[in-house]
Amino acid sequence: MAVWIQAQQLQGEALHQMQALYGQHFPIEVRHYLAQWIESQLWDSVELDNPAEEAKAKRLLDNLVAELQRKAQHQVGEDGFLLKIKLGHYANQLKSTYDRCPLELVRCIRHILHSEQRLVQEATNVSASCGSGGQAMDSLSQRHQQINQAFEELRLATQETENELRNLQHNQEYFIIQYQENLRIQAQLSSLASLPPAERTQRETTLQSKRATVEAWLTREASTLQKYRLDLSEQHQKSLALLRKQQTLILDEELIQWKRRQQLAGNGGPPEGGLDVLQSWCEKLADLIWQNRQQIRRCEHLTQQLPLPGPMEELLSKLNADITDIISALVTSTFIIEKQPPQVLKTQTKFAATVRLLVGGKLNVHMNPPQVKAVIVSEQQAKALLKNESTRNDSSGEILNNNCVMEYHQATGTLSAHFRNMSLKRIKRSDRRGAESVTEEKFTVLFESQFSVGGNELVFHVKTLSLPVVVIVHGSQDNNATATVLWDNAFAEPGRVPFIVPDKVLWPQLCEALDMKYKAEMHSGRGLSEDNLVFLAQKAFSSSSNNPEDYRNMTISWAQFNRESLPGRNFTFWQWFDGVVELMKKHLKPHWNDGAILGFVNKQQAQDMLLSKPNGTFLLRFSDSEIGGITIAWVAENPNKAGERLVWNLLPYTTKDFSIRSLADRISDLNHLLFLYPDRPKDEVFAKYYTPPLSKAVDGYVKPQIRQVVPEFTTPNPEPTGGNPTFMDQAASPSVGNPNNFGIYPAMSDTMLDADGDFDLEDTMDVARHVEELLRRPMANQWSSQQS
Template sequence: MAMWIQAQQLQGEALHQMQALYGQHFPIEVRHYLAQWIENQPWDSVELDNPAEEAKAKRLLDNLVAELQRKAQLQSGEDGFLLKIKLGHYANQLKSTYDRCPLELVRCIKHILHSEQRLVQEATNASSGSEGQTMDSLSQRHQQINQAFEELRLATQETENELRKLQHSQEYFIIQYQENLRIQVNPGPFHQLPTERTQRETTLQSKRTTVEAWLAREASTLQKYRLDLSAQHQKTLGLLRKQQTLILDEELIQWKRRQQLAGNGGPHEGGLDVLQSWCEKLADLIWQNRQQIRRCEHLTQQLPLPGPMEELLSKLNSDITDIISALVTSTFIIEKQPPQVLKTQTKFAATVRLLVGGKLNVHMNPPQVKAVIVSEQQAKALLKNESTHSESSGEILNNNCVMEYHQTTGTLSAHFRNMSLKRIKRSDRRGAESVTEEKFTVLFESQFSVAGNELVFHVKTLSLPVVVIVHGSQDNNATATVLWDNAFAEPGRVPFVVPDKVLWPQLCEALDMKYKAEMHSGRGLSEDNLVFLAQKAFTSSSSNPEDYHNMTMSWAQFNRESLPGRNFTFWQWFDGVVELMKKHLKPHWNDGAILGFVNKQQAQDMLMSKPNGTFLLRFSDSEIGGITIAWRLVWNLLPYTTKDFSIRSLADRISDLNHLLFLYPDRPKDEVFAKYYTPPLCMYQAKAVDGYVKPQIKQVVPEFTTPNPEPSGGTPTFMDQTASPSVTHPSNFGVYPSMNDTMLDADGDFDLEDTMDVARHVEELLRRPMANQWSSQQS
């Protein structure tokens, strides 16, 4: 309800805009009496483009109707009687309007709530500015745009007033001109005496002279009015161009840039509704001025006068037509981009929108939009106007869609829900370029007319670059191409030129954006993490971040050339880490349990000063998408990958290893991981109906399944089959057996890669007599 309270305090134009949100489609009384209930509902959780969400929308509609009916029943008294009838009527009205299209109700309410929030925020920013507080740059730009619109509104109103004056003056001039003609052809009655006739002729001649002098002066005045009005229109057109440049070449371009960065995990692009409101205001003002110029042309044709008016008006008409053409063609945009890694034979979706469609009444004859896929070279030719027809580099199924007008939001858009790329035609590759470096784009085009076919527009827009793949194994390299393009593309570039080298800090920003987005948290890559990545990328040992600030990384270093001594690239290693974390380890990263970006030597140095039983988690240097446990004596276990975690989780594996006691630097492991342990099965759960006992998987390190120190009077037990020792007893730190030198590699690291695979080792152990262990587990 807080939003509604603030919305009611809006004033002036903001209040008018807020009131305009409501009508028969959603009465303002419903918003008022159900304010708190409406603001508490999960409207944003409904995906409007997903037909499967219709059931959720239907529940929201039914709940809204029920809440209205309940509110109506609570009314009493004389005043309450009328309100009871009104609320009941609104309940029935909403039910009948949206029962067959509940998603439209959700679309309507989401639009209302978002618009109210915007209006309140703008009013708050303006208020704080008037009190002397510093507004951010966004608010300042918005205020500048709104002030310019007010200036344009006043200028347009002024030219309208002047045009009316001109019209009235011209009409009076024509009447006087007709009167002068009547005087000239009507000398008086024929039967008049000569004296009377002479006297009358003298009077008429005097009157004729006076009228002609007035006509001459008035004609000169009319011409001046016309020239002044033309000059005013010229000034208004200059203001319109300036405002349109600010909105289309700055605000809309910035929105498109945010949309592109969102493909790398940047903040979701917002503000499209604000942009549409600006574009609609522009369209309205441009159209008003165009109509004024056309009326002025009509007046000039009605009463031709010597002078340059015809040429001036023709130039004005041409200029304003160019302005409106630029507005319409620039506001045909892609609201929802197709996937940038596009797999053949796979369904995908996209949405295009005409921001000024509602104002120009384009929906009265809904245009059809066609989608085709084109190559980079074809895209260049289209932008240079070297190609007028849409050559295609492939075949897209279900690539035609009619634009729909949503009255509740005032948007005109086409939703392509079931497109599929059937085939693709590739061009000849250059040098070392692979198929996952080749860029295509989806071209959307349409044609429509306004003002009774007076103006016809052929509009086109290109999607962000897409990389076409035919197999999931190509996804990793295709994603690299997309990330590089999204991060380093410049506005207005020739398709799809990107720099071959970038500064390391720029690449760090892109990697951090991607990582944070995949983790769905604010914990991204720290400065230490980025230093580790720099050391890997540049084969450097420097730990000083400043040493890398002026270094550049090329595309070849990023994802074409393998890292020294490895068979994978820098990006392939990093992307493997991202995929592993996203699928299996996201909670642990967000808990701060995974250091990750630490090399073997760093891990060893960090653990050397810690008690036995301290361990840390680091990403494998030698395996894509691998993570290893490092602890004293056994420095690095064979890395775990996605395949391992699909069998048993990281938390359960850590729980299985009883010698792991503290997560670096000194956090008890159960404190960190216990909430993720899989609860043990009770006897009832373990036994199936047919009497079989369900086995459980448990991780062991075979070389360390040696007896722990025997309890007094007890039977020897095995390390990985006992309960985890209490982390409060330092005496447990000394329970490690002595290491066999043959188990260590040249660097003193425990290297399971040189030993038997864990699974094979377990299989071998199971063939041995293990009476003690089995008796221990059965007890």
């Protein structure tokens, strides 16, 4: 309700904009009486372009109607009776309006709430500026204020030229009347020949005197009209200059910045936002440009109606051409991609995209809804398109369901086309250069349409290109394709030739991109620390320096990033990093966000850190030798040499291992692990993630349980009372701190770890393979089961 309370304090233009958000599609009374309920709902959690979300939207609609009806029933008294009737009517109205399209209700309310928040924020920024004695505002608010001030200046200038044009029209009409009077006098003088001489002389003298007066006035007024027209032409030239300046600011700065934010969002940057603000500015521009264009055309009509000597025809013709260019630039530039297609695009897989015309509603384009077509084109074809060169082939592939009609959403005032079920059936690749692989080849989806405005007065052919996409045919290519996309999104420069990116960038620039990606995947503010980035620099540059300043001015090439393998490995820097991200995202996100995983630590660093701690202290670090692997390192006594302490490293776990048993449960299984580095008891950190105990025996059967065992560190199991030994003494996991570590497999001869922390992947088996092998062995000697 806080936003609505603040929204009611708005004044002037802001209040008018807020009121304009409401109407028959969503009455302002509903917003007022259900303010708290409306602001407490998760409107942003509904994916508007996903038809599967319609059920969620329907529940929100039904709940809204129910709340309205409940509110209506609680109204009492004479005034309450009228309000009860009104709220009941609104409940029925909303139900009938949105029952078949509940997603439109969500779209409507989201637009209203976001717009109110923007208006309140802008008003707050202005108030803060005034309250601080005119101190500098933040750059964003200051820029927005400048834009709004320029719009007010343009509005006043347009109103002034409108008034001048009306005066010109009035004066010209009076001039034509006087001109007709002069012609009438001329006709009267011509008719005097038939009169007697005495009468003719008297009448002629009077008419000639009157004609001389009218002609003198016409001469003066013609000069005045000509000056009036020239002055009005100069005013229009000034207005056009202001319009150009404002349009350049909005299209070449604000819109370009929005597109840049959209591109960085592909790497995990913050959501682009602000598109509704941009649309409101573009609509104001369209309105002002159209008004000025109509004024110029009316001025042309007046000039044709009363031709006068002078340069007016040429001036007006140039003004008309200039303002047509301005509106053409506005329309073609505001045909944008609101929701980009996926940048890693797999063939035969459904994908979606949304295009939007920011000025569509203002220019009434929806009165004859245009159709949008999507085609995929190569990098070379994209270059040709931007040079307005014709391409020999229309596309480089075939997209199914690639035509869509633009729809007008009255609640939000947006004109957009939602492609929901596109699929890339096939792709035609070009000849690759040198070491370039298929996952480095870039394509783009071209959206194009044609429509007219002003009763077919102006016809526009608009087109826009998506962000670069990399086409893959198998999931195994996703990793390398993502690298191409990340590099392009991070380092592409505005206005580049498609799709040129630098071959080398400064290491801090790449760090920023990697940190953005990592934080986005973790859904957390905890990104990569300076120590983490130093570790990554050591890996990327095969360096041993721990000083971050040593890497500040170093550059890393694309080849070092994802073309050349790391020394002694069969994978690249990016493939290793992306493996870490995938592992964390799928299985270890909460542990990273809890600060339980150090991760970016090498073996030597882990050894130095642990040897200074008590036995049983452990840490989690990413494997150097395996993609998407994480290992446990701990300090313990050397069982073969009394008094010697060693750091042990467990064979790395991968996604396959964690699909069998979680990290927390594996750590719980290992009783020799006591403290998470530096000194946190492990149960304090991981107990909340332990799997709850299994249920007791059902129908005479007990459930077997998988436990992790490290033979060298397994505590012998005591003999249970009552005769024969069993490994299924209880189905539930041991309680926290239970010294008994029950396991279903015998001690393994395979060495899973060594004292130096080294291992050979070819000579060992991962946990999943070990489980599979054990489950194929005769199990009679490992547990006894009860029979029904």
